[in-house]
Amino acid sequence: MLKGIFEIFRGLWQTFRSAWSEPVTIQYPEVKRQVRQRFRGRHVLKRYENGLEKCIGCSLCAAACPADAIFVESSEQTDAERYSPGERYASTYEINMLRCIFCGFCEDACPTEAIVLEDNYELSFYDRRSAIYTKELLLEPVYPPAKTTPQKTPPGKFTRSVPEMKDPID
Amino acid sequence: MDAGMIIEWVIKAIAILIFCTAGFAYTTLYERKVLARMQVRWGPNRAGPLASLQPVADGIKLIFKEELIPANADKLVFIAAPIITVIPALIITGVVPWGNEIVLFGRTIKLYLADINVAILYIMSITSISVYGITLAGWSSNNKYATLGGLRATSQMISYELALGLSFVGPILIAGSMSLRDIVLAQENIPFILIQPLGAIIFMIATIAEVNRAPFDMPEAEQELTAGYHTEYSGMKFALFFMAEYIKMIAVSTIGATLFLGGYYGPFVDQLPWLGPIYLIAKVVILLYGLIWIRATLPRIRYDRLMAFGWKILFPLALLNVMLTAIGVVIFGGE
Numbered sequence: 001m002l003k004g005i006f007e008i009f010r011g012l013w014q015t016f017r018s019a020w021s022e023p024v025t026i027q028y029p030e031v032k033r034q035v036r037q038r039f040r041g042r043h044v045l046k047r048y049e050n051g052l053e054k055c056i057g058c059s060l061c062a063a064a065c066p067a068d069a070i071f072v073e074s075s076e077q078t079d080a081e082r083y084s085p086g087e088r089y090a091s092t093y094e095i096n097m098l099r100c101i102f103c104g105f106c107e108d109a110c111p112t113e114a115i116v117l118e119d120n121y122e123l124s125f126y127d128r129r130s131a132i133y134t135k136e137l138l139l140e141p142v143y144p145p146a147k148t149t150p151q152k153t154p155p156g157k158f159t160r161s162v163p164e165m166k167d168p169i170d
Numbered sequence: 171m172d173a174g175m176i177i178e179w180v181i182k183a184i185a186i187l188i189f190c191t192a193g194f195a196y197t198t199l200y201e202r203k204v205l206a207r208m209q210v211r212w213g214p215n216r217a218g219p220l221a222s223l224q225p226v227a228d229g230i231k232l233i234f235k236e237e238l239i240p241a242n243a244d245k246l247v248f249i250a251a252p253i254i255t256v257i258p259a260l261i262i263t264g265v266v267p268w269g270n271e272i273v274l275f276g277r278t279i280k281l282y283l284a285d286i287n288v289a290i291l292y293i294m295s296i297t298s299i300s301v302y303g304i305t306l307a308g309w310s311s312n313n314k315y316a317t318l319g320g321l322r323a324t325s326q327m328i329s330y331e332l333a334l335g336l337s338f339v340g341p342i343l344i345a346g347s348m349s350l351r352d353i354v355l356a357q358e359n360i361p362f363i364l365i366q367p368l369g370a371i372i373f374m375i376a377t378i379a380e381v382n383r384a385p386f387d388m389p390e391a392e393q394e395l396t397a398g399y400h401t402e403y404s405g406m407k408f409a410l411f412f413m414a415e416y417i418k419m420i421a422v423s424t425i426g427a428t429l430f431l432g433g434y435y436g437p438f439v440d441q442l443p444w445l446g447p448i449y450l451i452a453k454v455v456i457l458l459y460g461l462i463w464i465r466a467t468l469p470r471i472r473y474d475r476l477m478a479f480g481w482k483i484l485f486p487l488a489l490l491n492v493m494l495t496a497i498g499v500v501i502f503g504g505e
Contacts, residue, residue, distance in 0.1 A: 008467075011467045011468065012464070015208040015463060024211070
């Protein structure tokens with residue numbers, strides 16, 4: 001009985017002390033927490049250093065996707081109008097962010113490491129239509145001196161669609 | 171009795187009603203803020219400076235919510251129940267004195283609405299009425315959770331009202347009057363909490379049960395009864411139950427401050443009668459902090475333990491307190 005009363009006062013002291021400690025709340029829109037290195041946020045379609053898209057439109061990501069969120073349509077390309085190395089490129093690339101479960105299987109499936117889940121987690125939409133991210137939204141921006149796609153490339157240079165992997169890191 | 175007297179009464183009554191409703195709005199904010207800080211959070215801090223517009227935002231939200239009435243509910247009782255709950259809460263504080271007398275526009279104004287000689291009986295009876303609202307709400311919803319919540323409210327109220335009533339007896343015996351004004355005047359030199367510590371503690375515990383607050387919030391125990399008696403209520407009708415709960419919190423804090431903490435008495439109140447209401451509000455805010463503090467700390471106790479605590483510990487203690495007070499009054503003499 002007395003111990004119980006003592007415990008009540010101990011609890012009251014605990015809450016009273018907590019009231020004077022610094023709150024741990026992060027004031028979100030003003031303060032944003034850095035995400036972890038392996039965080040899986042919104043997808044980004046990567047480019048090579050010369051500006052060509054890594055994505056070759058093979059649809060392996062779409063096949064790997066357990067939520068069926070990815071839609072890829074590939075087309076033929078020529079040296080005069082080149083998007084990515086090889087014969088084909090992704091003419092349409094769409095990810096439905098309402099379906100995506102951010103599992104990262106698309107990253108694993110990709111033979112060219114073109115799709116990477118990066119740190120953007122601010123994915124909210126006013127309607128379902130705008131939840132579908134198109135290729136333009138997903139593609140990484142071009143950093144000069146690299147040129148944007150389509151590029152005019154010398155013939156016979158970009159014939160290999162999958163890059164040669166030397167000492168893969170992870 | 172002249173016309174000015176009636177106008178004065180009306181103004182005082184409206185002032186009390188406005189104080190209660192505005193107090194309700196800001197008590198919700200106060201509670202959310204204090205609870206948040208005790209849980210190491212910031213709490214609401216977006217709407218206006220220091221979240222001062224948060225209650226307004228909540229109110230607007232609740233007004234625009236859809237009002238649902240279950241198909242098999244008893245419609246008349248269902249609509250009447252929130253009203254039956256909120257009106258007693260609003261009129262409890264009518265008998266509480268806010269100060270002594272002030273002179274305003276050449277008129278001596280008594281800072282209390284009604285100084286009735288059975289004020290404590292009035293409080294006891296009015297607080298008992300509001301449990302009808304809760305029980306009727308639970309019953310008319312045609313929902314088993316709501317019914318259980320309503321039933322729990324009734325049995326809890328019966329067991330704790332006894333201890334609550336007996337804790338009133340101490341101040342009554344010492345002051346020799348049931349009028350709250352006389353009780354406050356008797357505390358001019360020493361607040362009753364120092365003479366009646368046991369009575370004050372019993373009062374505090376019983377009032378937590380009376381206003382259905384944690385750890386005695388059995389009628390609305392979320393984990394067991396979803397929301398208890400107000401499960402089926404939405405929109406403004408739900409807000410009325412909330413309003414009743416918070417206004418009753420303010421009311422019991424006011425009564426507690428009046429009975430045990432010396433009411434409107436404080437330093438220099440004799441020279442500056444305007445300080446009376448300020449002292450009373452300060453004491454009410456402290457007692458409200460206590461209610462919120464206990465809510466933030468203690469888990470809800472089991473229902474049978476609640477009843478056992480009420481009947482086997484609180485009630486005998488209250489009886490003992492009455493006996494000791496009576497002996498003390500005989501030996502040392504009352505007021």
